[in-house]
Structure formats: C-alpha cells, structure tokens
Amino acid sequence: MADPPEPCTDPLTCGLCHKRYNDPRILDCFHSFCCDCIEKHAHASKGTFPCPMCHMEIHIPKTGIKGLHPNYYVRAIQASAVFSTNSKCETCIETEKQAQSRCLECNSNFCKPCVSRHSKDKETRDHHMVELSAPDAKSVTKIAHRSFCEKHHEETVYYCILCEIPICKDCVTKVSDHKGHRYKNIVEGAKEKRNKVKPMIQSMHEYLPCLQDYLHELNSTKKLLGDYAEQTVQEIKARYKYLQEELLKICNALVEGVEEKVKNDFNRIDTHVQTIDKTLRSVSTITKSAEEAINLGSDSEVVLMCQKLQNRFKHADKEIPQVGLTPAVSSNFHVGDLQSSNLQEMFGSCDTTDIKLPMLPIPWGLKIALNFDVQLMYSFKVANVIDTIHAIAPLSEREAWICHGWGTQEMSLYTREGEKLRTVKLDIQIDDIITKPNGDILVSSYDDKKIIKLDGDLKQTDFVKLDLYPGGMTYTKRNELLVCAVDSYVTTRNSRSRRMIMRISEAGKIIDMIEDDGFSAIFTAPYRLHENxxxxxxxxxxxxxxxxxxxxxxxxxxxxxYVGQKDYRMKKPFNPFGIVSDKQGHVLVADWSNHAIHLLDLSGQFIGFLITENYGIRGPNALALDKEGHLWVGDTKSTVWVFKYARRVENNA
Structure with a gap:
C-alpha cells in the first residue's frame, strides 16, 4: 500500500476539495472548509453532521449550512495575498484613490475616507475590515471589527467577568442581566484570554514536528519491514531453485507464511498510520485556526471563543492516541542441512526477529498548557563569564542569596529583578545555601567538611563539623537539617563507600544517618534534596x-x-540536578542535559515539562521556591530565571 499523502499545511487550502478556499466556514471544532464542500458533506444530515476531519458533531444552524460562521481570518489572508499596490478604492467617486482596507462582508476595497464612512453606517458598522498590506509582508494586519450589544445596540467596550462575554456600557449602568457583575475593559479581557490560549497553541507548535517525525518513522519502518521480507523471499526462492521442482510445495508454503506475516503487520501499521495521519492533519488545522483566531480576531471574538478554544484543545488531547504499536515481526530464512534426509530440513525454515517500531510521541506540552499557567517574570545575569549557578536561597519573596562558580567563597544577595544588593566572602568554599525561617543562613562546604551558620548580621560560626563531604541541604517542618553526605568525590561506589542523608538537630547534633533500607545501600552520589x-x-x-x-x-x-520520562523522546538521557517540592505536592526536577524542568506528582509520576529550553534556559542546575511560591532557576550560563506558575482554576460561572 502506498504511503499516505503528507498532511496539508497550506492555511488557504480546504481539507475536503484540497483547493484554495471558496467562501470558507469555520466549524465549532476550529476546522475550516469551503461552504459548498460542507453542504455536499452534510447533504443528508439532520440537525448535526460530523466534522470531516475530527468527527466532532457540528450543529447545523436554523438557516442551514450558510448560517455557519464565515472564517474571516482565512479571508483576511486571502485578501492580503491578492493585494496589489495598484488596488484602487471600489466605492468612492475618486476611483484613482489607493485602497487601504477591504471589507470582508462586502468583498470591496476601500480608501481611508471610505473606511471611516463605512464603519459609521448603521448597516455596515459591524463589518470586518482588514487593512491591506504588501504581499511580501510577514503577517496580516489584525482584523478591525466592532461588535454591538444585541439588547442596547451599543458597542461592546467591556468584558463581564462573571458571564465571560462582551458587554456595552448600558449593560453595567442600566437594569440588565449584568447589573452588579464585575467587569473590565474589553482590551484587558481579550489580553487575559489570549494569554490563556497562547501557551496551548505554542505547545502544539512544539508537538506537531514530533508527530510528523513519528509518521515518517512509521513509514520508514514499514519500508524496512518490507525490505526484510523481500530479501527473505528472495533467499527462499534461491534455495528452491537449487533443490529443483520437488521442493516447490515446501517453498510455496514458506513464502505464503512470510507474506501472511508481513501482510498482517502492514495492515496493522497502515491502520495506525492512517489514524496518526488524520490526527496530525486534524491537530495541525485546529492549531492553525486557533492561532489565526487569537492573532487576527477582534477582542470581542477572542473573549467569546476563548472557552471554546480551551475546550477544543482538551478534546484534541483526547483525540491523540496514547499508545503506539507493539513490535512488528519479520521473517528470517535459515538454510537447511544438505545431508539431511528430510526435505523440509534440507530446504530450510523461517523464524522471526522483532523490529522495534518508533515510539508514539505524547503531547505533554499540551497537558501542561491546559492545566498550568506558567509565566516568566524575570531573568538576569550574575556574571559576564559562563558560570554554573549551583545554589539559590530565597531570603524573601523578592530577594535570594545566589552562589555561582564551583570553588567560590563568595555569595551575593540579589533582588528578583536582578539588582545585586551585597556580596559576602566567606573563609570556606561554598557548595549549597539555605535560609532558615528565623533568617539564619546555613552554608555547606564540600572541601572543608563542615556547615557554617550566618546570623542576621552575617556573623559566621561553625554549625556542625563532619567526617564526610556535605552537599545539598534542606530544612524540614520538624526543624531538622537534612544534608547529602558522601565519603568521596567519585560518583560510583564500592562495598566500603559511605553515601547517605544526615539528619541534624537545631543544635547541630547528628540525629541519624539514612544510608540503607535495612538490606542494601540507597544512594550512590546524592546531590540535592527537598522535603515534600x-x-x-x-x-x-x-x-x-x-x-x-x-x-x-x-x-x-x-x-x-524516577529515571526520566520513557514515553517521551527526550533529546538526551535524563540528567537531574536541583530538586524542590511545592505546597501543592508537585516535585520539580532540573534536567541539565535536556534544558527542562520535570514536573512530578506526589507518587513520582511524570506530569509534564513545566519549563523547556524554549524559554532560553541552558543547563538548569539550582532550584528554589520563595515564600510566594515563585520558582527560581539557576543555569550554567550565569543566568537566574524567576517563574510564576499555578494550576489553572476552571471558571464554571
């Protein structure tokens, strides 16, 4: 069977007729098709019809298919694509005037004065106007569209927070359904809604290439499977030729067996390829439509469709297969023994070898975007040279002690905006820093085998001296200090190695050494730790x-x-460094090699990548949470990043 066609990525091409859109209509699932194509597709439907691409049930308006919402975003792109510097105004007497905009309802070009008159006319004031730009422009100018309240016929300039719809000034000043509701400016409301949907669009942009690669690998594996089968069949036929016609029966039986096996796997792979291909085209189209709607839609439309978009992306997540294929089976031919009296043994036999099929990529990015708001608040450099930031100890919600450069004796206090407030030089080499609830600072020194304490005046005293090398520290709710401790710099262990977590009291006394589970050693090279x-x-x-x-x-x-996410094709092996746990029970792990922060639940199960290299982080190492729950990340490029993140709260109002 031939490979399926590549998914259509042209935003101006209909998914049914595969031609340029003619009167495009956008469905509730955010797939778009020509109006005539939808009519043909739904000609026998009553009330609803399945979307041709994702099969979501679409309700037919009372006015019929013609009542489906026009895709003004595609039409705006089409209008911009055919724009010429010779385009003239089509409505005013002075026909030589240069066209500035096009009305998507009237399908006419307008000069600037005509646009003003058109937008003031009661019959046309709610039309969609797109400002024409040069054909080589990188993007289409945002569509200008004014929406009006159906009840008061005034322009909707506010956004009702409770009802989540655009409203006019009379809705909030007169007796109406929105009287007493909280509201905000429509521009602010649209900005808030855009910010909710943009991470979902971005996550799908990141995921689509993975799905395309998977589809390509499936087809490549299918070809490889076919090549192996073809080679096996050729060997079988060559053996048959050598042993002449009396072995024809055995030959045919073996060939039939091989072909049956590969046919079954072909059918299995073809079915999966078709599913993935359809999913790829569907999700690609949804993502593009959503992006066009958010980028090109008016504020009112963005507010209206935001919830639909969020719900649609949730459905898109469910459409994506969660499990790949089990291994396929290839046939191998083994030449029989020429001395054997048994013809079957003389001819040979077939056995099977598993061929690993590509791993199905899982859209973890979409899962995070649907469930978490992540915002980069600040980022700043602490040095002009490339250094690893290996310790961050928040002092408050706005300040943190930061140490960078292995072997250094200095630590500096920074605001989250990147202002250096002071620098302290100690008489020890610094490994890790933590702050206690009372404001005291504890510093571990790997080389000096001790932990020191700095009081509010930064006066230094020894807190505890150890026989082992101390590293990462954390302060618990039981007012105990936990410390990673090892007897060697080497990250492998032998039968005499000592690798442990020490429990140390408030007074600096060792309470316990957690080294084994009663039967075998637990740790090899403990680096950082945190209490969940x-x-x-x-x-x-x-x-x-x-x-x-x-x-x-x-x-x-x-x-x-936790040894890393096996169901996601990470670029490099899992490489954990910093680790923290937040008040909601999530565990965050800095993955140095993949430039990402893994988000785990309380049971240690992978939720997704909270932060990826798309933010610009390179080699995250130190992690810390301040009193407001903001995540501070220190990387290997002397950069500190401060993120605000929270689980999304669904508004059911």
Missing amino acids: MLGDIVVSDREEAEVHTTTITLDGFVKNK
Missing part, C-alpha cells in the same frame, strides 16, 4: 550508570525512583 508535602525526602542521585531521583521516608523506606 507528605514529609518524605526526594533526592537527586548522580549515579553514573543510572542517574535518578529517589523518594524515601525518614526510616529509609524507598517509595519510588
């Missing part, structure tokens, strides 16, 4: 053979290990 919402300890372990994070109880019981 349940009081368990999550540790990043830098074992060379298998880096991972480990969640343990205080009595040494290992609850889970």
Whole structure:
C-alpha cells in the first residue's frame, strides 16, 4: 500500500476539495472548509453532521449550512495575498484613490475616507475590515471589527467577568442581566484570554514536528519491514531453485507464511498510520485556526471563543492516541542441512526477529498548557563569564542569596529583578545555601567538611563539623537539617563507600544517618534534596550508570525512583540536578542535559515539562521556591530565571 499523502499545511487550502478556499466556514471544532464542500458533506444530515476531519458533531444552524460562521481570518489572508499596490478604492467617486482596507462582508476595497464612512453606517458598522498590506509582508494586519450589544445596540467596550462575554456600557449602568457583575475593559479581557490560549497553541507548535517525525518513522519502518521480507523471499526462492521442482510445495508454503506475516503487520501499521495521519492533519488545522483566531480576531471574538478554544484543545488531547504499536515481526530464512534426509530440513525454515517500531510521541506540552499557567517574570545575569549557578536561597519573596562558580567563597544577595544588593566572602568554599525561617543562613562546604551558620548580621560560626563531604541541604517542618553526605568525590561506589542523608538537630547534633533500607545501600552520589508535602525526602542521585531521583521516608523506606520520562523522546538521557517540592505536592526536577524542568506528582509520576529550553534556559542546575511560591532557576550560563506558575482554576460561572 502506498504511503499516505503528507498532511496539508497550506492555511488557504480546504481539507475536503484540497483547493484554495471558496467562501470558507469555520466549524465549532476550529476546522475550516469551503461552504459548498460542507453542504455536499452534510447533504443528508439532520440537525448535526460530523466534522470531516475530527468527527466532532457540528450543529447545523436554523438557516442551514450558510448560517455557519464565515472564517474571516482565512479571508483576511486571502485578501492580503491578492493585494496589489495598484488596488484602487471600489466605492468612492475618486476611483484613482489607493485602497487601504477591504471589507470582508462586502468583498470591496476601500480608501481611508471610505473606511471611516463605512464603519459609521448603521448597516455596515459591524463589518470586518482588514487593512491591506504588501504581499511580501510577514503577517496580516489584525482584523478591525466592532461588535454591538444585541439588547442596547451599543458597542461592546467591556468584558463581564462573571458571564465571560462582551458587554456595552448600558449593560453595567442600566437594569440588565449584568447589573452588579464585575467587569473590565474589553482590551484587558481579550489580553487575559489570549494569554490563556497562547501557551496551548505554542505547545502544539512544539508537538506537531514530533508527530510528523513519528509518521515518517512509521513509514520508514514499514519500508524496512518490507525490505526484510523481500530479501527473505528472495533467499527462499534461491534455495528452491537449487533443490529443483520437488521442493516447490515446501517453498510455496514458506513464502505464503512470510507474506501472511508481513501482510498482517502492514495492515496493522497502515491502520495506525492512517489514524496518526488524520490526527496530525486534524491537530495541525485546529492549531492553525486557533492561532489565526487569537492573532487576527477582534477582542470581542477572542473573549467569546476563548472557552471554546480551551475546550477544543482538551478534546484534541483526547483525540491523540496514547499508545503506539507493539513490535512488528519479520521473517528470517535459515538454510537447511544438505545431508539431511528430510526435505523440509534440507530446504530450510523461517523464524522471526522483532523490529522495534518508533515510539508514539505524547503531547505533554499540551497537558501542561491546559492545566498550568506558567509565566516568566524575570531573568538576569550574575556574571559576564559562563558560570554554573549551583545554589539559590530565597531570603524573601523578592530577594535570594545566589552562589555561582564551583570553588567560590563568595555569595551575593540579589533582588528578583536582578539588582545585586551585597556580596559576602566567606573563609570556606561554598557548595549549597539555605535560609532558615528565623533568617539564619546555613552554608555547606564540600572541601572543608563542615556547615557554617550566618546570623542576621552575617556573623559566621561553625554549625556542625563532619567526617564526610556535605552537599545539598534542606530544612524540614520538624526543624531538622537534612544534608547529602558522601565519603568521596567519585560518583560510583564500592562495598566500603559511605553515601547517605544526615539528619541534624537545631543544635547541630547528628540525629541519624539514612544510608540503607535495612538490606542494601540507597544512594550512590546524592546531590540535592527537598522535603515534600507528605514529609518524605526526594533526592537527586548522580549515579553514573543510572542517574535518578529517589523518594524515601525518614526510616529509609524507598517509595519510588524516577529515571526520566520513557514515553517521551527526550533529546538526551535524563540528567537531574536541583530538586524542590511545592505546597501543592508537585516535585520539580532540573534536567541539565535536556534544558527542562520535570514536573512530578506526589507518587513520582511524570506530569509534564513545566519549563523547556524554549524559554532560553541552558543547563538548569539550582532550584528554589520563595515564600510566594515563585520558582527560581539557576543555569550554567550565569543566568537566574524567576517563574510564576499555578494550576489553572476552571471558571464554571
């Protein structure tokens, strides 16, 4: 069977007739088709019809298919595409005037004075006007459109927060359904809605190439499977030729067996390819339509369609297959023994070898975008040279002590805006820093084998001296200090190695050493740690053979290990460094190699990548949460990033 056609990515091409749109209509699922194409598709339907691409049920308006919403965004692109510097106004007496805009309802070009008259006329004031731009322009100018209140016939200049719709000034000043409701300027409301949908669009932009690669790999694997089968058949036929006609029966039986196996796998792969191809085209079109709607739509339209867009992306997530194919089976031919008296043994036989099929990419980005608001608040450099930021200790919601450059004795206090307030030089090399609730600062020194305390005046005293090398620290709700401690810089261990988490009291006394679970050692090279919402300890372990994070109880019981996301094709192996746990129970892990922050739930299951390299982060190392829950990230390029993130709250009003 031939490979399926590449999905159509031309925003001006109908998905049914595969020609340029003629009177495009956008459905509730955000797929668009020519009006005539939809009429042909839904000619026998009553009340509803399935979308030709995603099969979502679409309600037919009372006025019929012609009542479906025109896709003004595509029409705006079409109008811009055919614009010429010779285009003249088609409505005024002075026909030589240069056209400035085009009315998408009237399909006419207007000069600037005519646009003004057109927008004031009661019959045409709500028309969609697109400002014409040169054909080589990178984007279409935003569509100008004024919406009017159906009840008061005034322009909608406000946004009702409770009802989530555009309203006019009379809606809030006179007796109406919105009297007493909270409202805001329509521009602010549209900006808020755009910000909700843009991360979802961006996540799909990031995911679509993965889906395209998967489709390509499926077809490549299918070809490889066919090549192996063809080669096997050729070997079988060559063997048959050697043993002459008496072996024809055996030959045909073996060939039939091989072809049956490959036919079954072909059918299985073809079915999956068709599903993925349809999903790719569907999601690609939804993403493009949503992007056009958000970028080109008026504020009123953005407000109206935002909830639809969010719901649509939730449905898009469900449309995407969550499981790939089980391995296919290829046939291998083995030459039989010429000395054998049994013809079957003399001819040979077939066995099978598994061929690994490509891994189905999962749209984790969309899951995060649907469920979390993530905002980069600030980013700033702490040095002009490339250094690793290995310790961040928030002092308040606006300030944090930061240490960069391995082996340094200095740490500096920065505001989250990047202003350096002061620098302190200690007489030890700094590994990690934490701040206690009372304002004291604890600093671990790997080389000096001790932890020091700085009081509010930054007066230095020894807190505890150790026989091992201390590293990452965290302060618990039990007012205890937990410290990663090892007996060697080497990240492999032997039978005599000491690798542990130390429990240290408020007075600087060692309470316990969590080293094994009663039977075997737990850690190899513990680096950073944090207490989660349940009081368990999550540790990043830098074992060379298998880096991972480990969640343990205080009595040494290992609850889970996380070795990276196996269902997502990461560019490089999982490489955890910094680790924190927030008040909602999420565990955040800095993945240095993949320039990402993994988000895990309390059970250690992967939720998604909260932050990726698209923000510009390179090699995230240090992680910290300030008192307001903002995430501070320090990377290997001397840069600190401050993010605000929160789980989305659905508005059911």
